[in-house]
Amino acid sequence: MSYLRFDKTLMVNLEESLPREILRTNKSGAYHCTTIVDCNTRKYHGLLVIPVPELDDENHVLLSSLDETVVQHGAEFNLGLHKYQGNNFSPNGHKYVREFDCEKVPVTTYRVGGVILTKEKVFVHYENRILIRYTLLDAHSATKLRLRPFLAFRSVRSYTHQNNQANREYTETENGIKTCMYPGYPELYMQLNKKNDFHFIPDWYRGIEYPKEQERGYDFNEDLYVPGYFEVDIKKGESVVFSAGISEFSTRKLKRTFEYEVADRTPRDSFYHCLKNSAHQFHNKQGDFHYILAGYPWFKCRARDMFVSLPGLTLAVDEREEFENVMMTAEKAIHNYINNSPLECRIYEMNDPDVLLWAVWALQQYAKDTTRDQCRSKYGELLKEIIEFIRLRRHDNLFLHENGLLYTNGLDKAVTWMNSTTEGRPVIARTGYIVEVNALWYNALCFVADIFRDGDYATFAKALDKQAEATAQSFINVFRNEYGYLLDYVDGNMMDWSVRPNMIFTVAFDYSPLDRLQKKQVLDIVTKELLTPKGLRSLSPKSGGYNPNYVGTQRERDLAYHQGTAWPWLMGFYMEAYLRIYKMSGLSFVERQLIGFEDEMTNHCVGSLPELFDGNPPFKGRGAVSFAMNIAEILRILKLLSKYNL
Incomplete structure (x- = not known):
């Protein structure tokens, strides 16, 4: 049995899972931090949080989170989780979690009907880049994966709210897009290792709350910008790697880079x-x-x-x-x-x-x-x-x-x-x-x-x-x-x-x-x-x-x-x-x-x-x-x- 493993019983109980957090860093100041159910509960949480020395001496949340949706026969199963006003959680993707393991890298296993999907995250050392690998372990019919990025582009000590100054423009890159919400920030490159469709449906998700900040007596809600979503076909036994970083990456190297970074980690087995x-x-x-x-x-x-x-x-x-x-x-x-x-x-x-x-x-x-x-x-x-x-x-x-x-x-x-x-x-x-x-x-x-x-x-x-x-x-x-x-x-x-x-x-x-x-x-x-x-x-x-x-x-x-x-x-x-x-x-x-x-x-x-x-x-x-x-x-x-x- 893994030294750091949490089963379905704990994961679906938010009173048990939300207080547990994970942290990964790149040894150059950037980090990824969230809860084990990928629901951000602090303003400091994010998938890609990096220093931006051109702006100030603080870290900045570029990519707050990434919601995954499994699509089969036109039915959508959203695996994301956010807290909104009135203690409301949506879309309740934690109910699909079968287990979470972070012995070597954080691995979440989801089960949606006949679909079994794993998600693994790794931070590239000395580079402002996080990689997420999705592997379809089992499926009985054609399956699509939708990835919906929630963008913040703000200091860890502040919040972002819906505004007209945010730049909605994006540019297509190899198997993905690049975008930058505000002047002074680096561009965020989001790419996959295989061809996909990006659907530009810009919107703000309003009133997301961070209960840890509320506990600490601070303001605790913000709005996050979602430019649209990536959609990609995924077959049984196939892995798809998503990259978020501040420079373009050769998508042919994403799988190999992911495997190299995982092999470079010491297992947390004691x-x-x-x-x-x-x-x-x-x-x-x-x-x-x-x-x-x-x-x-x-x-x-x-x-x-x-x-x-x-x-x-x-x-x-x-x-x-x-x-x-x-x-x-x-x-x-x-x-x-x-x-x-x-x-x-x-x-x-x-x-x-x-x-x-x-x-x-x-x-x-x-x-x-x-x-x-x-x-x-x-x-x-x-x-x-x-x-x-x-x-x-x-x-x-x-x-x-x-x-x-x-x-x-x-x-x-x-x-x-x-x-x-x-x-x-x-x-x-x-x-x-x-x-x-x-x-x-x-x-x-x-x-x-x-x-x-x-x-x-x-x-x-x-x-x-x-x-x-x-x-x-x-x-x-x-x-x-x-x-x-x-x-x-x-x-x-x-x-x-x-x-x-x-x-x-x-x-x-x-x-x-x-x-x-x-x-x-x-x-x-x-x-x-x-x-x-x-x-x-x-x-x-x-x-x-x-x-x-x-x-x-x-x-x-x-x-x-x-x-x-x-x-x-x-x-x-x-x-x-x-x-x-x-x-x-x-x-x-x-x-x-x-x-x-x-x-x-x-x-x-x-x-x-x-x-x-x-x-x-x-x-x-x-x-x-x-x-x-x-x-x-x-x-x-x-x-x-x-x-x-x-």
Whole structure:
């Protein structure tokens, strides 16, 4: 039985099938995302969603969906599905679905009377093109297939409505047409691998609704333009391939291209392979630049997310070259930032105070995957440059105090990963001495000192040792309280006693100012108050302001974002910390914790992990459908476990 297979019973039950989504990307920023019954429930959903850099820095939905109709003896059976006002779904094509399987590529099998038809979708790597292959497995009489494209040509952050400005003109191409609704957009080429008839019957389908946007407190309806439909004969045993892209394609090559792309996919036949496939989807190659997208469908390349994700998305799946490619781009961004020159690449939030420290942590993982000598040879100058930039107080919001701790102003702008804001102000104004920033700082000092200990930079290493010694003593004096856990941040007389997960990094990192007993006390508090099957809570239920459900309007969700919701990526550091304390005896516990994430492979975004979960049962997945840091950290822990099990 397939690892990711859904039968007819689930597929025809929209309460079960609509919450399950699928995501496919081309590793260059474009994607296809919808539900497993091909009913779009978000404004971000679409068959072909691509960046259009000539317009802006957003993705744009060109082809929203494609309705298939099976025609036999003049009778039409429409396999499409859309939601309209009043909770009305039409044309209810999901009732013909027999099963859905996405082990290698998404495959939907339909049964209409004596007709059995499969639909397979694949995104061409590094090209803005989606291919759909229809295969008629069985039919007792002549069969036609009609394909009706629903066009949007709009940003993922807006909607389109019926208007007179939309261009209805089209031009015939090889076995298809090309069209463009608005100036500035690329032309959309829709072609089939065999001759067909295109029937030009332009119309707007009005009032299509997106319930996920309604849940999130946004506008949720739009109109989509349908220029007509393609009609093609299909025989029993025959396959027909449909292509949608922004350039013309040789239709003779469509079948071969489809088969090549399918063969290039790793089957999602296990928990690990699901995560590995998902990891690949965050890669975004633009020319010579290699990025890591923070998540789908709305995140861009954010510096902190990139560095936290990088080891898990590359080294943990034995793709060291990909790590080096991304780091090559990141290194340019770091140099641009440090030298106060314009950024050459599109990496956002480089100026957040913990970003450079997370970059050091990522390189530390590279050193463990290779050798310290290789890391020093390849990235030694970069590491030295980062440490000196901070030590010389050149960062505009990272101030090294005489006590050896780093001070950050977070009153007016959110400066850590807990970055939710409302009305222009941080929801959690973490400011002053922030616990994970200083844990990162101590870890960075010790790591860089160790790799420079021998050779020409021994004096530099000794200076870092001295700095680390002062930092360690101050860290314990400032953060550790009489209850055995760590304060989240301290600013003068202001001490945040909230039990938050940020203290777990001090236990997880290779270098820590805490001794073993102190680490265990921190781990025990985190286990008792923050641990859930889906990650660590961002706030303890015993702390004031606990708000575990990420629901409601944008403001309501912003207020709940880091006030009790559970985050899977934190679980990676928690499990690493647990293994540091309990070693081999902790293996079975860590393996049991991973079960909660394997359960998610058939929920939410199939084969991936969402951004966050509610902090209370039933721990429902929320936010972005696929989140890079979550995938990365679970993969990193699986790699760590494999070393213990050798």
